[in-house]
Amino acid sequence: MSDSSYTFSRRRFLQAGAALGGAMLLPELMSSAWAAGSDAPELPVVKVGFIPLTDCAPVVMAALKGFDKKHGIILVPSKEASWAAVRDKLVSGELDAAHVLYGLLYGLELGIAGKKQAMANLMTLNRNGQAITLSADLQEKGITDAEGLKTLIASAEPGAYTFAHTFPTGTHAMWLNYWLASAGIHPFNDVRTVVVPPPQMVMNMRIGNMVGFCVGEPWNARAINDRIGFTAATSQSIFPDHPEKVLGTRRLWVEQNPNTARALTAAVLEAARWIDASDDNRRETARVLAKRAYLNTKEQYLTPRMLGEYDNGIGKRWRDAHGMRFFADGDVNYPWLSDGMWFLTQFRRWGLLKTDPDYRAVAQGINRTDIYAQAAAAAGNVALPASPLRASQLMDGSRWDGANPAAYAASFSLNRQG
Known part of the structure; x- marks a missing residue:
């Protein structure tokens, strides 16, 4: 390590100590399982960005529950304003890693979400738990589902109705596109779409900037509470047990800091396991996330859907069999190649490729299955799959297993392929 790198790392290390109450962190790190020898993390402090969403939970709880120190690092969560800000700070190196949209990471790799940059997915942070919200104004017109929306849109000028998602190559754009297309609504030709940061979705719907949006929780639940919208579809009703956010970073960062990448992944993996271990742990996580430093919202907006308890705001209540999951014996977290490939098929379908x-x-x-395997061993008792591909069936009956992605991408009657 150069003198300048050492000085920078030490300064961040001391800043982390101050942020955590001035505790003497070095002895704790020295006594951890991975603090010495060739397995020692190259960096003592790791800055990880997050957006105020329920699914940032594993990153936040890894730091607050001490799983980071167990693996020889100090994880410093950094609250960010938008996915574009996360992208820019990841690329510049201002963030070491981030809670990030799966499709954003892939978009950067391909140069369609910003300047092309080699990226790395260390693990999946969660499955499911996003939703599509439609406005109360649409409900007053009798529009409560995609089929009703199709009739309304067909009677209007193209682009008369605006929908929002969070990033052009992100997961929410893909869920919104898929849901609209399932009813014969072309997401590029029939409606107008705009990008809005997650915490600003509810305010923008309130002032009439869009009639629908796709975003993570708790902002769909908040729209219901504020009586400005209702849940028309959950993301898991579109793609059961779909991948959502990932722990992303630059490929160069992994190459320069492989032991730190392993330690970070192991710490976040242990936090994901802890969250999923009981409903009490989920409730505690919701209480933490509601605080000003994280989501700055009411606990009541987070807890029910974290527990899989849904109310769509227009009279339907249910216990979702595919609610948000953080661990499931590591099945959630493994960086399945087929998951990443699915986003590529949607980029191709909609002409982004x-x-x-x-x-x-x-x-x-x-998808760094090698780093993940090391982290799973460090965390202990985390199962690894026999194959890096998994099969899924989506809302329209299509089956995805990664076997023939080009044919799958071309199979959709509604598309925008170049």
């Missing part, structure tokens, strides 16, 4: 990429090669380059 003009030709078919080498789907598997791209996924293998980004």
Whole structure:
């Protein structure tokens, strides 16, 4: 390590100590399981960005529950304003890693979400738990589902109705596109779409900037509480047990800091396991996330949907069998190649990619199954799958297993392929 790098790392280390109450952190790190020898993390402090969403929980709880120190690092969560800010800070190196949209990471790798940058997915942070909200104004017109929306849109000028998602190549854009297309609504030709940061969704709907949005929790629940919208569809009703946010970073950062990457992944993996261990742990997590430093909202907006208890705001209540999951014996967290490849098929479907990429090669380059396997061993008792591909069935009956991605991408009657 150069003198300047050492000085920078030490300064961040001391800043982290001050932020955590001035505790003497060095002895704790020295006594941890991975603090010495060739396995020692290269960096003592790791700055990890997050957006105020329920699914940032594993990053936050890894720091607050001490799983980071167990693996020889100090994880410093950094609250960010938008996914564009997360992207820019990841690329510049201002953030070491981040809670980030799966599709944003892949978009950067391909140069369609910003300047092309080699990226790395260390693990999946959660499954499910997003939703599509429609406005109370639409409900007053009798529009409560995609089919009703299709009739309304067909009678209007193209682009008369505006919908919002959180990032052009992000997960929410893909869920919104898929849901609209399932009813024969073309997400690029029939409606107008805009990008809005998650915490600003409710305010923008309140003032009439859009009639629908797709975002993570707790902002769908908040729209119901504020009586400005209702849940028309959950993301898990579109793609059961879909991948959502990931722990992302630059590929160069992993290459320069492989032991730190392992330690960070192990710490966050242990936090994900702790959250999913009991409903009491989920409730505690909701209480923490509601605080000003994280989501700055009311606990009541987070807890029910974290527990899988849904109320759509217009009379339907249910216990969701595919609610937000953080661990599930590691099945959630493994960086499945097929998960990454699915986002590539949707980029191709909607013309974000003009030709078919080498789907598997791209996924293998980004999804660091090697680092994850090391982290799973460090965390202990985390199962690894026999194959890096998994099968899923989506709302329209289509089956995705990663076997023939080009054919899958071309199979949709509603598309925008170049």
